[in-house]
Amino acid sequence: MDGAIHTMDPAKPLAKGIAFGDGRILAVGTNAQAEAWAGKKTEILELGGKVVVPGFIDAHAHLMESAARDANIDLGGAGSVGGALEVLRATVGGALPEEWVVADDWDESRWPEARYLTRGDLDTVSTTVPIAAVRVDRHMAAVNSPALVLLKIPAGTRGFETTSAGQPTGILKEGALEAMWEVVWPGPEGLAANFRAVATRALRLGITGVHDVVGEGEIRAYQIARAAGALPLRVTLMPRERLLSHLAAAGLSRGFGDDWLRLGAIKLFGDGSLGARTAALFEPYRDDPTEGGMLIHPPRELRDLLAGIHGAGFQAAVHAIGDRAIELVIETIEAVAPDPGPRHRIEHAELLHPEHIERIARHGIVASCQPNFIGRWSLPRGLYETRLGFERNARNNPYREILEKGVTLAFGSDGMPYGPLEGIHWAVNAPFGIQRLTVDQAVGAYTVGGAVAGFQEDVHGMLASGKSGDAVVLEGDPWREPERIREGGVSMTIVAGRIASRRM
Ligand SMILES: [Zn+2]
Secondary structure, three states: OOHHHHHHHOOEEEEEEEEEEEEEEEEEOOHHHOOOOOOOOOOOOOOOOOOEOEEEEEEEEOOOHHHHHOEEEOEEEEEEHHHHHHHHHHHHHOOOOOOOOOEEEHHHHHOOOOOOOOOOHOOOOOOOEEEEEEEOOOOEEEEEEHHHHHHHHOOOOEEEEEOOOOOEEEEEEEHHHHHHOOOOOOOOOHHHHHHHHHHHHHOOOOOOEEEEEOOHHHHHHHHHHHHHOOOEEEEEEEEEHHHHHHHOOOOOOOOEEEEOOEEEEEEEEOEOOOOOOOOOOOOOOEOOOOOOOOOOOOOOHHHHHHHHHHOOOOEEEEEEEEEHHHHHHHHHHHOOOOEEEEOEEEEOOOOOOOOHHHHHHHOOEEEOOOHHHHHHHOOOOOOOHHHHHHHHHOOOHHHHHHHHHHOOOEOOOOOOOOOOOHHHHHHHHOOOOOOOOOOOHHHOOOOHHHHHHHOOOOOOOOOOOOOOOEEEEOOOOOOHHHHHHHOOEEEEEEEOOEEEEEEE
């Protein structure tokens, strides 16, 4: 009661009181209108002028995949080879033989030794407990001798590094790394167990729904979590493309499931990333004129894939960052899905030209963007300026143009890191005019935008009578202090009319 409720409902944008019941919103309006619904068991919260918005929908998340790493040891803060080994020693002590210890995020480029971790290093930590230490780029790992014994990787496997004498160095890349992941990646039960902590953190950030990229293990894990009553937020699955034929063969399509766990878009890659210079560009990279990025699928293959997804009754969610990849994806969607109904999505959509925006508007294609990338990479003298030069950087992530042309804009984080307020902050305080949104627009993209991208606008995304009871009470007021949005926290997260997380 007595809140500054921003409903995102154009018919009634502001309210003071809101009543929940049976998982839904019973009333939004004045305090008196909300109180009219109070019964004996009703809990009445005095909001004291606090800001309330609809529950945030992170439209591009990797929550269950993060659960795989949740119990891992963090080597990101280690300042040297010795420092990394010390962190490992402190935690390996209690582990049992054959019980894997997995560590993440070592980065030798920040170490005085400037060399990789090796089998020899890790053997000084333990010669009985298998250890796998994954480099920050996740394209390489170092393992110790007991790990090599358990992994049984055949000599000659691609990426299995050996000395000139044929001794394994412990460095695993490519095929050898994949073989390691098959052994080390937690099974569905392990993922589901770790998911509790991950979900709790998401709720604390105000996330009440995610569109989550998943493989078969993660889908299974979600079902285990759901059956155990440990799915406290709403999940729209975005299965990886390799699962399409199986889903389609089982007769499944978009929307299968219920309001807590359901099938959404099929996720596939169009290109790589700007950081790795693999996003496909029309003009070469500014800091490497020999490089123009890469298309993951040649045009004909992409066309077959998208036709398959569309034909099976699914939405496609195609990762496309560079302008060349974006244009190819648009062209292909226009060809395989001439009717704008299916709301196919472009994930990231960073280097959109004005002409692309017009085409995606005409075609009802959703732009699924990550405004946190702006704060991370697109600020002056940041990574994107280095890769792209000033002019192209000044045109990346043009959210304002996207909305002005009538395109559905759905915000998400890609887990880098999670945090809707962080993303909203950078959309509102973006360095370039064509990126910058009003607070209403930015909050809208993190609520209504996600609901539309997931075909759930009838139930989610707005605070209106009859919609789902998902809401967030903020500590700060983004409308009053737009330059400080990211400093503000979330004081309460409500899912299906119940308090799922509270800090007040
Ligand atoms: Zn992603």
